[in-house]
Amino acid sequence: MQALGIDIGGSGVKGAIVDLERGTLLSERIRYDTPAESYPDAVAPLVAQIVADCAWRGPVGITFPGIVYHGVVQTAANVDKRWTNVDAVKLFERATGCPVRVLNDADAAGVAEMTFGAGRNQTGVTIMLTFGTGIGSAVFLDGKLLPNTEFGHLPIRGKDAEHRAAARIRKEENLSWEQWAERVNEFLAAMEFFFSPDVFIVGGGVSKKYDKFMHFLKTRARIVPAQLLNEAGIIGAAMYVADLSTAQSQGAAHGDADWVAAEAADDAEAADGDDE
Ligand code: BGC
Numbered sequence: 001m002q003a004l005g006i007d008i009g010g011s012g013v014k015g016a017i018v019d020l021e022r023g024t025l026l027s028e029r030i031r032y033d034t035p036a037e038s039y040p041d042a043v044a045p046l047v048a049q050i051v052a053d054c055a056w057r058g059p060v061g062i063t064f065p066g067i068v069y070h071g072v073v074q075t076a077a078n079v080d081k082r083w084t085n086v087d088a089v090k091l092f093e094r095a096t097g098c099p100v101r102v103l104n105d106a107d108a109a110g111v112a113e114m115t116f117g118a119g120r121n122q123t124g125v126t127i128m129l130t131f132g133t134g135i136g137s138a139v140f141l142d143g144k145l146l147p148n149t150e151f152g153h154l155p156i157r158g159k160d161a162e163h164r165a166a167a168r169i170r171k172e173e174n175l176s177w178e179q180w181a182e183r184v185n186e187f188l189a190a191m192e193f194f195f196s197p198d199v200f201i202v203g204g205g206v207s208k209k210y211d212k213f214m215h216f217l218k219t220r221a222r223i224v225p226a227q228l229l230n231e232a233g234i235i236g237a238a239m240y241v242a243d244l245s246t247a248q249s250q251g252a253a254h255g256d257a258d259w260v261a262a263e264a265a266d267d268a269e270a271a272d273g274d275d276e
Contacts, residue, residue, distance in 0.1 A: 002026060003242040004056045004098075006047055007063045007105065007233030010034060010078045010133040013043065014230070015050035018238035023116030025231060027054050039082040044095040051096045060098045061241030063105040063233045064088055065134065067148045071102055077153070077162075078133045101241040106136025107147050108236030109203050109226070114143050116235065117227035118201045125197040127151075128226070130204035131184070135162040139195070154190055161187045167206045181216030188219050197221045203232060 006015035011034055017027040030053050035042045051060060064083070067074035071089035076082075088102040110128035113119045119126050123142050130136035135152030138145060152162035163169065165187050170180040188200065200219060202210065203226030210225040217223055228235060 001242060003058065003238035004051065004054055004060045005062075005108075005234035005236070005238030005241075006050055006060060007108070007237060008034070008043060008047070008079075009063075009065060009105065009233070010038070013046045013050065014234060015047075015054065016231075016234050017054055017056060018235050020239060020242050023112060023228070023235050023239075025234070029231070029234070030054070034079070037080060039080040040086050040088075040091055042080075044091055047092055048095040051098060056098070058098060059241040060092065060096055060100050061108070061237030061239070062088070062092055062100060062102045063108040063237045064102055065105045065136070067150060068102050068104050069148065073102075075150075099241070103237065103240050104136070104138075104148055105233050106130045106138045106203075107145055108240060109136070109228070109232035110138025110140060110201070110236065111145060111239055112228050112232040112236035113201055113203065113226050114140055114145075115239065117232065118224045119143070119199070122199055124199070125195055126199045126201065127191060127195060127197045127221075128201040128203055129191075130226075131165070131167040131202065131206045132204040133166060133168050135166050135187070136204070151191060154187070156183075156186055156190060161190075167204060177213040178216050181213045184213075185216070185218055188217065188223075192220055199224065201226050205230075 001020045002017055005018045012031045013034055014031045016025040016029045019026050030050050032046045064073060065078055066076045073083045073086045073088050076084055089100050092100040109130055113128055126140040128138040137149045137151035139149050153160045156164055165183040198221055200221050200223045207226040208229055
Protein backbone atom coordinates (compact mmCIF):
# COMPACT_ATOMS: atom_id res chain seq x y z
CA MET A 1 0.00 0.00 0.00
CA GLN A 2 1.17 3.51 -0.79
CA ALA A 3 0.36 7.08 0.22
CA LEU A 4 1.86 10.49 -0.43
CA GLY A 5 3.53 12.15 2.56
CA ILE A 6 4.31 15.87 2.70
CA ASP A 7 6.32 17.51 5.47
CA ILE A 8 5.87 21.27 5.93
CA GLY A 9 8.74 22.89 7.77
CA GLY A 10 10.02 26.40 8.47
CA SER A 11 12.58 26.15 5.66
CA GLY A 12 11.24 23.56 3.21
CA VAL A 13 8.13 21.72 2.02
CA LYS A 14 9.14 18.14 1.20
CA GLY A 15 7.22 15.17 -0.13
CA ALA A 16 7.39 11.69 -1.64
CA ILE A 17 5.29 8.60 -2.25
CA VAL A 18 5.80 6.17 0.63
CA ASP A 19 5.79 2.37 0.70
CA LEU A 20 3.74 1.80 3.85
CA GLU A 21 4.82 -1.80 4.37
CA ARG A 22 8.52 -0.98 4.31
CA GLY A 23 8.54 2.66 5.48
CA THR A 24 10.66 3.68 2.49
CA LEU A 25 10.30 6.30 -0.23
CA LEU A 26 9.05 5.04 -3.58
CA SER A 27 9.63 8.28 -5.45
CA GLU A 28 12.30 10.94 -5.47
CA ARG A 29 12.04 13.29 -2.46
CA ILE A 30 10.79 16.62 -3.81
CA ARG A 31 11.61 19.81 -1.93
CA TYR A 32 10.56 23.43 -2.35
CA ASP A 33 11.78 26.29 -0.16
CA THR A 34 9.13 27.51 2.25
CA PRO A 35 8.35 31.07 1.10
CA ALA A 36 9.67 33.85 3.36
CA GLU A 37 6.04 34.81 3.98
CA SER A 38 4.74 31.34 4.85
CA TYR A 39 1.01 32.15 5.07
CA PRO A 40 -1.56 29.47 4.09
CA ASP A 41 -2.24 30.60 0.53
CA ALA A 42 1.50 30.76 -0.18
CA VAL A 43 2.16 27.22 1.10
CA ALA A 44 -0.93 25.44 -0.31
CA PRO A 45 0.23 25.79 -3.97
CA LEU A 46 3.57 24.14 -3.08
CA VAL A 47 1.70 21.20 -1.58
CA ALA A 48 -0.42 20.98 -4.76
CA GLN A 49 2.77 21.18 -6.84
CA ILE A 50 4.29 18.19 -5.02
CA VAL A 51 1.07 16.20 -5.62
CA ALA A 52 1.31 17.10 -9.33
CA ASP A 53 5.07 16.37 -9.52
CA CYS A 54 4.39 12.89 -8.14
CA ALA A 55 1.41 12.45 -10.50
CA TRP A 56 -0.43 11.36 -7.36
CA ARG A 57 -4.16 10.74 -7.02
CA GLY A 58 -5.06 9.34 -3.59
CA PRO A 59 -4.68 10.04 0.12
CA VAL A 60 -2.17 12.72 1.15
CA GLY A 61 -0.79 12.98 4.69
CA ILE A 62 0.63 16.38 5.60
CA THR A 63 2.62 17.57 8.62
CA PHE A 64 2.45 21.05 10.10
CA PRO A 65 4.84 22.60 12.67
CA GLY A 66 2.18 23.52 15.23
CA ILE A 67 -0.79 22.09 17.12
CA VAL A 68 -3.29 20.51 14.70
CA TYR A 69 -6.52 19.73 16.50
CA HIS A 70 -8.94 17.67 14.37
CA GLY A 71 -7.47 19.16 11.21
CA VAL A 72 -7.52 22.78 12.41
CA VAL A 73 -4.24 24.59 13.11
CA GLN A 74 -4.14 26.07 16.61
CA THR A 75 -0.61 27.49 16.87
CA ALA A 76 2.16 28.62 14.53
CA ALA A 77 5.29 29.33 16.57
CA ASN A 78 7.78 29.21 13.71
CA VAL A 79 5.62 29.94 10.66
CA ASP A 80 3.31 32.77 9.66
CA LYS A 81 0.74 33.54 12.37
CA ARG A 82 -2.03 33.63 9.73
CA TRP A 83 -2.12 29.83 10.04
CA THR A 84 -3.87 30.08 13.42
CA ASN A 85 -7.44 28.67 13.23
CA VAL A 86 -7.07 27.65 9.59
CA ASP A 87 -8.82 24.37 8.70
CA ALA A 88 -5.74 22.82 7.11
CA VAL A 89 -7.59 19.73 5.92
CA LYS A 90 -10.07 21.85 3.94
CA LEU A 91 -7.33 24.15 2.61
CA PHE A 92 -5.21 21.28 1.28
CA GLU A 93 -8.15 19.23 -0.01
CA ARG A 94 -9.23 22.23 -2.09
CA ALA A 95 -5.68 22.83 -3.30
CA THR A 96 -4.95 19.19 -4.23
CA GLY A 97 -8.36 17.60 -4.93
CA CYS A 98 -7.16 14.64 -2.83
CA PRO A 99 -8.29 13.30 0.57
CA VAL A 100 -6.02 14.82 3.19
CA ARG A 101 -5.14 14.39 6.86
CA VAL A 102 -2.90 16.79 8.71
CA LEU A 103 -0.88 16.22 11.89
CA ASN A 104 1.86 17.83 13.92
CA ASP A 105 5.36 17.43 12.44
CA ALA A 106 7.00 15.89 15.51
CA ASP A 107 4.06 13.50 15.97
CA ALA A 108 4.53 12.36 12.36
CA ALA A 109 8.28 11.86 12.79
CA GLY A 110 7.63 9.94 16.01
CA VAL A 111 5.01 7.68 14.42
CA ALA A 112 7.50 6.77 11.68
CA GLU A 113 10.38 6.14 14.12
CA MET A 114 8.17 3.95 16.35
CA THR A 115 7.27 1.70 13.40
CA PHE A 116 10.32 1.72 11.15
CA GLY A 117 13.15 3.41 13.06
CA ALA A 118 14.73 3.88 16.48
CA GLY A 119 11.52 3.11 18.42
CA ARG A 120 10.64 -0.21 16.75
CA ASN A 121 9.18 -2.72 19.23
CA GLN A 122 9.69 -0.26 22.08
CA THR A 123 7.27 -0.68 24.99
CA GLY A 124 6.73 1.65 27.95
CA VAL A 125 7.13 5.43 27.66
CA THR A 126 9.08 6.77 24.68
CA ILE A 127 9.64 10.46 24.05
CA MET A 128 10.74 11.62 20.62
CA LEU A 129 12.22 15.12 20.50
CA THR A 130 13.04 16.93 17.28
CA PHE A 131 15.67 19.67 17.37
CA GLY A 132 15.46 22.05 14.42
CA THR A 133 14.03 25.55 14.03
CA GLY A 134 12.02 24.78 17.18
CA ILE A 135 11.78 21.74 19.43
CA GLY A 136 9.01 19.26 18.68
CA SER A 137 7.82 16.46 20.96
CA ALA A 138 5.92 13.20 20.55
CA VAL A 139 5.03 11.00 23.52
CA PHE A 140 4.23 7.27 23.16
CA LEU A 141 2.95 4.67 25.60
CA ASP A 142 3.52 1.14 24.29
CA GLY A 143 3.85 2.60 20.80
CA LYS A 144 0.60 4.60 20.93
CA LEU A 145 0.82 8.35 20.40
CA LEU A 146 -0.50 11.01 22.77
CA PRO A 147 -1.01 13.69 20.07
CA ASN A 148 -0.11 17.37 20.10
CA THR A 149 2.25 17.55 23.07
CA GLU A 150 4.23 20.81 22.95
CA PHE A 151 7.22 20.37 25.22
CA GLY A 152 9.41 22.64 23.13
CA HIS A 153 7.54 25.38 24.98
CA LEU A 154 8.30 24.03 28.46
CA PRO A 155 9.72 26.98 30.42
CA ILE A 156 13.38 26.50 31.36
CA ARG A 157 15.17 29.38 33.15
CA GLY A 158 12.25 31.63 32.25
CA LYS A 159 12.28 30.94 28.51
CA ASP A 160 10.61 28.41 26.20
CA ALA A 161 12.96 25.41 25.97
CA GLU A 162 13.13 25.86 22.17
CA HIS A 163 14.37 29.44 22.56
CA ARG A 164 17.39 28.09 24.46
CA ALA A 165 18.03 24.65 23.00
CA ALA A 166 16.65 24.34 19.44
CA ALA A 167 19.31 23.47 16.85
CA ARG A 168 18.77 26.92 15.32
CA ILE A 169 19.83 28.59 18.58
CA ARG A 170 23.15 26.70 18.63
CA LYS A 171 24.01 28.31 15.31
CA GLU A 172 22.55 31.75 16.08
CA GLU A 173 24.36 32.03 19.42
CA ASN A 174 27.48 30.32 18.11
CA LEU A 175 27.43 27.73 20.89
CA SER A 176 29.90 24.84 20.94
CA TRP A 177 28.30 21.39 20.82
CA GLU A 178 29.12 21.00 24.51
CA GLN A 179 27.52 24.33 25.47
CA TRP A 180 24.43 23.48 23.49
CA ALA A 181 24.27 19.95 24.94
CA GLU A 182 24.31 21.42 28.47
CA ARG A 183 21.14 23.30 27.60
CA VAL A 184 19.62 20.17 26.10
CA ASN A 185 20.52 18.28 29.30
CA GLU A 186 18.54 20.79 31.38
CA PHE A 187 15.55 20.27 29.12
CA LEU A 188 15.90 16.47 29.20
CA ALA A 189 16.18 16.53 33.01
CA ALA A 190 12.87 18.41 33.23
CA MET A 191 11.25 15.94 30.85
CA GLU A 192 12.58 13.02 32.93
CA PHE A 193 11.20 14.53 36.10
CA PHE A 194 7.71 14.84 34.61
CA PHE A 195 7.50 11.62 32.57
CA SER A 196 10.12 9.07 33.72
CA PRO A 197 10.50 7.84 30.14
CA ASP A 198 12.23 4.60 29.22
CA VAL A 199 13.72 6.00 26.02
CA PHE A 200 14.41 9.37 24.40
CA ILE A 201 14.71 9.47 20.62
CA VAL A 202 16.66 12.52 19.43
CA GLY A 203 15.51 13.59 15.99
CA GLY A 204 15.34 16.63 13.72
CA GLY A 205 18.21 18.05 11.68
CA VAL A 206 20.76 17.43 14.47
CA SER A 207 20.25 13.65 14.46
CA LYS A 208 22.65 13.49 11.48
CA LYS A 209 25.40 14.99 13.70
CA TYR A 210 24.66 12.86 16.73
CA ASP A 211 28.30 11.81 17.16
CA LYS A 212 29.24 15.45 17.83
CA PHE A 213 27.10 15.75 20.97
CA MET A 214 25.83 12.36 22.13
CA HIS A 215 28.69 11.89 24.63
CA PHE A 216 27.64 15.14 26.35
CA LEU A 217 24.03 14.07 26.95
CA LYS A 218 23.23 12.70 30.41
CA THR A 219 19.93 10.97 31.11
CA ARG A 220 18.70 8.11 33.23
CA ALA A 221 16.59 6.86 30.32
CA ARG A 222 18.23 5.25 27.31
CA ILE A 223 18.86 7.86 24.63
CA VAL A 224 19.13 7.00 20.94
CA PRO A 225 19.37 8.94 17.67
CA ALA A 226 16.47 8.91 15.21
CA GLN A 227 17.15 6.65 12.23
CA LEU A 228 14.92 7.97 9.47
CA LEU A 229 16.55 11.42 9.41
CA ASN A 230 14.86 13.84 7.03
CA GLU A 231 12.41 11.21 5.77
CA ALA A 232 10.65 10.64 9.12
CA GLY A 233 8.03 13.40 8.70
CA ILE A 234 7.14 12.30 5.16
CA ILE A 235 6.84 8.64 6.17
CA GLY A 236 4.81 9.41 9.32
CA ALA A 237 2.44 11.69 7.41
CA ALA A 238 1.79 8.99 4.81
CA MET A 239 1.20 6.39 7.55
CA TYR A 240 -1.30 8.69 9.24
CA VAL A 241 -3.45 9.28 6.16
CA ALA A 242 -3.37 5.61 5.23
CA ASP A 243 -5.17 4.71 8.45
CA LEU A 244 -8.50 5.03 6.65
CA SER A 245 -10.68 3.96 9.55
CA THR A 246 -9.62 7.05 11.50
CA ALA A 247 -9.70 9.15 8.32
CA GLN A 248 -13.40 8.32 8.11
CA SER A 249 -14.08 9.56 11.61
CA GLN A 250 -12.19 12.77 10.82
CA GLY A 251 -14.34 13.08 7.68
CA ALA A 252 -17.39 13.05 9.92
CA ALA A 253 -15.93 15.92 11.94
CA HIS A 254 -15.44 17.87 8.74
CA GLY A 255 -18.84 17.38 7.14
CA ASP A 256 -18.12 17.85 3.48
CA ALA A 257 -14.93 15.79 3.70
CA ASP A 258 -17.04 12.62 4.01
CA TRP A 259 -16.99 11.95 0.27
CA VAL A 260 -13.28 12.33 0.33
CA ALA A 261 -12.79 9.58 2.93
CA ALA A 262 -15.03 7.27 0.91
CA GLU A 263 -13.01 8.03 -2.21
CA ALA A 264 -9.80 7.38 -0.31
CA ALA A 265 -11.07 3.92 0.59
CA ASP A 266 -11.82 3.23 -3.09
CA ASP A 267 -8.40 4.49 -4.13
CA ALA A 268 -6.70 2.36 -1.51
CA GLU A 269 -8.54 -0.72 -2.71
CA ALA A 270 -7.53 0.02 -6.27
CA ALA A 271 -3.91 0.57 -5.21
CA ASP A 272 -3.89 -2.74 -3.31
CA GLY A 273 -5.12 -4.44 -6.47
CA ASP A 274 -2.29 -2.90 -8.50
CA ASP A 275 0.28 -4.27 -6.08
CA GLU A 276 -0.75 -7.86 -6.51
C1 BGC B 1 5.86 23.94 17.57
C2 BGC B 1 5.59 22.46 17.54
C3 BGC B 1 6.50 21.81 16.50
C4 BGC B 1 7.94 22.15 16.77
C5 BGC B 1 8.87 21.59 15.72
C6 BGC B 1 7.33 24.18 17.86
O1 BGC B 1 7.59 25.54 17.89
O2 BGC B 1 5.09 24.58 18.58
O3 BGC B 1 4.24 22.21 17.22
O4 BGC B 1 6.30 20.42 16.52
O5 BGC B 1 8.11 23.56 16.83
O6 BGC B 1 8.59 22.09 14.46
